[in-house]
Amino acid sequence: MDTTTDALARVRALMARATGDEKHEESSTSTLDALWVLYDRVLHVDPARPADPDRDRFILSKGHGPVALYAILVAKGFIPEAALDTFMEHGGTLGSHPDRTLVPGVEASTGSLGHGLALAVGVALALRAGGRREPRAICLVGDAEMNEGSNWEPVLIAPHRRLGNLTMLVIDNHSSTPDMSPWAERLGGFGWDVYEVDGHDRAALEVALRRRHEHTPVAVVADIPPGEW
Amino acid sequence: MDGMRVAFARTTSALLDEDPQVALVLAEISVSGYLWRAIERHPERAVNIGIAEQAMVGIAAGFAMEGFHPIAHSIAAFVAERPYEQLKLDFGYQGLGGTFVGVGGSYDYAAEGATHHAPADAQVMTAIPTMQVLAPGHEREVDALLRATYANGEPTYVRIGSAANTEPFDVAPGRIEVVAHGGAATVLAFGPMLWPTLQACAGLDVTILYATSLRPFDAATLAGVVGGAPTVVAVEPWYEGTAAAAVTSAIADRPARYAWIGVPRTFVHAYGTREDLDRDAGLDPTGIRRRILEVMD
Numbered sequence: 001m002d003t004t005t006d007a008l009a010r011v012r013a014l015m016a017r018a019t020g021d022e023k024h025e026e027s028s029t030s031t032l033d034a035l036w037v038l039y040d041r042v043l044h045v046d047p048a049r050p051a052d053p054d055r056d057r058f059i060l061s062k063g064h065g066p067v068a069l070y071a072i073l074v075a076k077g078f079i080p081e082a083a084l085d086t087f088m089e090h091g092g093t094l095g096s097h098p099d100r101t102l103v104p105g106v107e108a109s110t111g112s113l114g115h116g117l118a119l120a121v122g123v124a125l126a127l128r129a130g131g132r133r134e135p136r137a138i139c140l141v142g143d144a145e146m147n148e149g150s151n152w153e154p155v156l157i158a159p160h161r162r163l164g165n166l167t168m169l170v171i172d173n174h175s176s177t178p179d180m181s182p183w184a185e186r187l188g189g190f191g192w193d194v195y196e197v198d199g200h201d202r203a204a205l206e207v208a209l210r211r212r213h214e215h216t217p218v219a220v221v222a223d224i225p226p227g228e229w
Numbered sequence: 230m231d232g233m234r235v236a237f238a239r240t241t242s243a244l245l246d247e248d249p250q251v252a253l254v255l256a257e258i259s260v261s262g263y264l265w266r267a268i269e270r271h272p273e274r275a276v277n278i279g280i281a282e283q284a285m286v287g288i289a290a291g292f293a294m295e296g297f298h299p300i301a302h303s304i305a306a307f308v309a310e311r312p313y314e315q316l317k318l319d320f321g322y323q324g325l326g327g328t329f330v331g332v333g334g335s336y337d338y339a340a341e342g343a344t345h346h347a348p349a350d351a352q353v354m355t356a357i358p359t360m361q362v363l364a365p366g367h368e369r370e371v372d373a374l375l376r377a378t379y380a381n382g383e384p385t386y387v388r389i390g391s392a393a394n395t396e397p398f399d400v401a402p403g404r405i406e407v408v409a410h411g412g413a414a415t416v417l418a419f420g421p422m423l424w425p426t427l428q429a430c431a432g433l434d435v436t437i438l439y440a441t442s443l444r445p446f447d448a449a450t451l452a453g454v455v456g457g458a459p460t461v462v463a464v465e466p467w468y469e470g471t472a473a474a475a476v477t478s479a480i481a482d483r484p485a486r487y488a489w490i491g492v493p494r495t496f497v498h499a500y501g502t503r504e505d506l507d508r509d510a511g512l513d514p515t516g517i518r519r520r521i522l523e524v525m526d
Contacts, residue, residue, distance in 0.1 A: 101323070109322050115314075118283065118287025118290075120291065122288035122290055122292045123292075125274070125291065126252065127295065129252065129292075129297070150287070150315075154288070157279065157284055157288070161278075
């Protein structure tokens with residue numbers, strides 16, 4: 001096994017430690033490869049300085065199925081492994097939707113669908129207003145979460161504000177009742193630069209998630225075929 | 230007519246000039262005619278995002294997450310009610326501070342109909358545990374209260390409108406002003422209700438108090454002036470009884486009679502001017518006096 005495979009095996013073991021189950025709901029496992037690529041290869045974040053003003057900001061907008069995020073935050077040293085043992089329990093810090101006031105490395109308290117992208121637009125605007133040119137705001141949404149109309153307000157606004165420091169990562173695990181495709185035409189029509197990749201292809205995810213333009217926000221649509229969670 | 234709105238724009242523009250950590254997020258309302266120049270001067274942190282109030286509040290919260298003091302503003306209904314969950318979660322639950330300025334109060338936009346009314350604004354705001362709720366009664370008080378709270382680290386709702394008192398008070402958040410001393414009852418007027426209340430109470434032996442803060446509420450002053458078995462009349466610019474929890478809990482240690490004079494809890498199916506709807510609601514000086522005399526009887 002290569003290093004990444006070993007590391008992901010550990011993350012899966014950590015997820016099992018949290019849930020006491022070898023299987024995981026699709027909202028956790030469908031995000032696993034993308035989250036790993038973000039935290040292992042793309043995001044500039046440092047567990048020793050979780051509030052570093054020059055860090056990249058990652059917002060898990062959908063908030064659902066955060067076990068993969070918690071496990072990766074443990075693997076990367078943001079939170080102690082023992083925190084997983086009280087997942088969803090009274091007295092624990094890791095709930096089934098994350099609370100930014102309890103968990104270092106969690107940027108936003110999410111779970112009510114359709115909040116994170118506007119937060120990310122605000123963060124991206126604030127980074128620019130503060131003269132911080134390096135850090136980015138990266139926001140993960142789900143395909144069914146994109147049913148929420150509140151997401152389409154920031155979809156409209158981000159290109160208008162020319163937010164080159166914003167990436168929206170859509171995990172399309174085909175859980176939406178209305179068909180959300182074609183993503184490229186829909187998001188592209190609003191002015192986003194859209195990349196559609198296999199949601200388990202970590203090399204392709206890394207290339208897409210590293211993309212950045214001066215004035216155009218990037219959307220990465222990670223496709224997770226049904227049954228491949 | 231819109232002195233408070235002008236004052237809000239003037240103070241907000243000044244705060245943007247004075248404090249590089251102030252951000253302004255607008256959703257088209259008050260851009261032309263009020264704040265366009267501030268947006269031109271500070272294009273990176275004074276933004277008009279278009280008619281999208283949920284995003285307005287969410288984006289303001291994003292600014293707050295980065296240490297800015299955001300100010301968001303619209304017509305009261307569209308900043309206090311439409312994006313309510315963004316206020317509750319993005320600011321309240323996340324522990325962030327920001328200022329939300331609602332113009333138009335209960336039915337300032339009388340001719341626009343009830344789609345543009347927001348008599349519930351103060352009540353729904355107080356349902357968010359950390360939300361401060363302020364009701365200045367004069368344009369100079371708008372400036373004082375905005376400056377006192379914009380960087381307080383708490384979500385703060387500031388209700389402004391076309392109704393205004395003729396004279397300002399030296400107000401501070403969380404402080405009741407004692408306007409007159411009397412023996413028969415205590416009349417507590419909120420924000421712009423002070424002026425019609427003073428007219429309504431002409432010649433009456435009543436204590437008159439003036440509050441610009443619903444939260445924090447000055448329970449100590451109220452408890453100190455009302456006496457042992459008081460009659461307390463609240464005159465409210467929003468739905469009647471909105472202040473009931475704050476007022477009754479301040480004097481829960483004594484028997485008291487209460488009356489709540491505010492906007493009736495019914496939908497308005499009428500147009501006209503604010504003054505027309507005040508008369509319909511019994512919130513003109515004549516109506517307020519009639520209600521106070523009933524209670525004192």
